[in-house]
Amino acid sequence: MRQTLWRPWLLKPGVFGASLIPLAVLAWQAVTDNLGANPIKEITEQTGLWTLRFVLITLTITPARRLTGWNRLIQLRRMLGLFAFFYDGLHFLTYVWLDQFFVVPEILADVVARPFITVGFLSFVLLIPLAVTSTTKMIKRLGGMWWQRLHRLVYGIAVGGVVHYLWLVKADVQSPLTYGGLVALLLGYRVWAASRRRRQPVHMPRRQATLRT
Amino acid sequence: MLTRKASEIKASEITDKTLYLARRQFLRTASTTALAVATAGVAPGLLTSGVAAQTGGNVLEARKSLYSTEEALTPYKDVTHYNNFYELSTDKYAPAQLAKTLRATPWSVVVEGEIAKPAVYHLEDVLRPHTLEERIYRLRCVEGWSMVIPWIGVPLGEVIKRFEPTSKAKYVAFTTLYDPEQLPGQRRAVLTWPYVEGLRMDEAMHPLTILAVGLYGEVLPNQNGAPLRLVVPWKYGFKSVKSIVKIRFVEEQPVTTWMATAPQEYGFYSNVNPDVPHPRWSQAHERRIGEFAKRPTLPFNGYADQVAHLYAGMDLQKYF
Numbered sequence: 387m388r389q390t391l392w393r394p395w396l397l398k399p400g401v402f403g404a405s406l407i408p409l410a411v412l413a414w415q416a417v418t419d420n421l422g423a424n425p426i427k428e429i430t431e432q433t434g435l436w437t438l439r440f441v442l443i444t445l446t447i448t449p450a451r452r453l454t455g456w457n458r459l460i461q462l463r464r465m466l467g468l469f470a471f472f473y474d475g476l477h478f479l480t481y482v483w484l485d486q487f488f489v490v491p492e493i494l495a496d497v498v499a500r501p502f503i504t505v506g507f508l509s510f511v512l513l514i515p516l517a518v519t520s521t522t523k524m525i526k527r528l529g530g531m532w533w534q535r536l537h538r539l540v541y542g543i544a545v546g547g548v549v550h551y552l553w554l555v556k557a558d559v560q561s562p563l564t565y566g567g568l569v570a571l572l573l574g575y576r577v578w579a580a581s582r583r584r585r586q587p588v589h590m591p592r593r594q595a596t597l598r599t
Numbered sequence: 600m601l602t603r604k605a606s607e608i609k610a611s612e613i614t615d616k617t618l619y620l621a622r623r624q625f626l627r628t629a630s631t632t633a634l635a636v637a638t639a640g641v642a643p644g645l646l647t648s649g650v651a652a653q654t655g656g657n658v659l660e661a662r663k664s665l666y667s668t669e670e671a672l673t674p675y676k677d678v679t680h681y682n683n684f685y686e687l688s689t690d691k692y693a694p695a696q697l698a699k700t701l702r703a704t705p706w707s708v709v710v711e712g713e714i715a716k717p718a719v720y721h722l723e724d725v726l727r728p729h730t731l732e733e734r735i736y737r738l739r740c741v742e743g744w745s746m747v748i749p750w751i752g753v754p755l756g757e758v759i760k761r762f763e764p765t766s767k768a769k770y771v772a773f774t775t776l777y778d779p780e781q782l783p784g785q786r787r788a789v790l791t792w793p794y795v796e797g798l799r800m801d802e803a804m805h806p807l808t809i810l811a812v813g814l815y816g817e818v819l820p821n822q823n824g825a826p827l828r829l830v831v832p833w834k835y836g837f838k839s840v841k842s843i844v845k846i847r848f849v850e851e852q853p854v855t856t857w858m859a860t861a862p863q864e865y866g867f868y869s870n871v872n873p874d875v876p877h878p879r880w881s882q883a884h885e886r887r888i889g890e891f892a893k894r895p896t897l898p899f900n901g902y903a904d905q906v907a908h909l910y911a912g913m914d915l916q917k918y919f
Binding site: 422423424426427485487492495496499500501502553554556557558560 | 676677680681685689691692742744787789790860861876878879880881883884886888889891892893
């Protein structure tokens, strides 16, 4: 069965479609008046949570690829990262449009005076250069090393997203701490992988390694 | 030198401001009601019952009150399905689902501290001498949303008088039931259980402050703090403590649960005040449940005429 259904080319469009499900659910709830007593708060929370989830899924690609050896996963990373930006854009738009109704002084006051909004806003702003430089053309223009350095911003963005969430809840920190734990795990893996690479440089002599690339 | 004799009217004879405002409100209501009666030719349940019961069960008869607002009511479904009741869950939609484990009858209330006769009362005995009133009040949550709720209850001040507080009774502390079996949210230490709230004596005695036992013409649903809760309409919602099992009269200002949790964010008074932002959100505006655009938040939640005098001379930025 699996062999008859599975087509490698299905992976990307399949994940693309799946990534739109949260938006479809929200839209459906909005149309059928099922967003609860406080719809704007619901939309804000859902788009925020999905932003964080897509950041985490994107950060999972590299460890998952290394651990499973399934290299095809790398095809998904850019798209998933862009979905994080997409949901963050919706989250931001919900705030400035539906919640604050474009009252700029109030928004600015919020960004300056409320630490959780400052951190959330900063994380969103930092995602913009990553989205802009996500095209193949931009990767080439920046060069792999600089591109990679720039895109390490995503680690900070993930931490920022969790802090944003943690600082906005009143007392029940269970959910933000769970996301915090997952971010710690994903970043911890990278620290561990980097230290391992430093300790046992490469399995083969460096010269040979450069020859192979 | 012109000397003026002190007024011959004693201070006690001057009509209280809240009373005369209430009278004006009464005249206005009375004239509209008369008009309505004249045009409709009927007076369904005039002054004996207010908002009709929604589910048909456990109906409460209550007298209408001049303290009620005429603003549009928040739908019953939202009032009873969007609840901050951390003892059940921190998810606002969950209490309505989880509340069936709470056993609201029989219910007793410990009344103790600086009063003549400390005792344990059956809920019925707390209420018996009083006439139930419907009070349609605005409720403003500290999170920036608000509702208009037709409560049913009795003025707390009248109940307190029966307890005969001593001169040492400067504050009243209220305690919510602690029983993780009935209130499963208490299995997690989200807050320090049991939940404690408090009022200064003059706030507790104020005619706007009520002990509620119902809403929308019927007995209080469990998720709204059955069977007995406080309603203080000029303060943020969390001051209106739910499922009360203890009322204690004390000399010192009690430490409330939210004060203990985050003293820089929640003060003892917690009066609705658009000019004192919560560290994490502005309090200048609120979203009325069911409305799209935010509306400005009013000082003391629109009850300034009745209660502002309680805080005369106090720095409300300091005593937030």
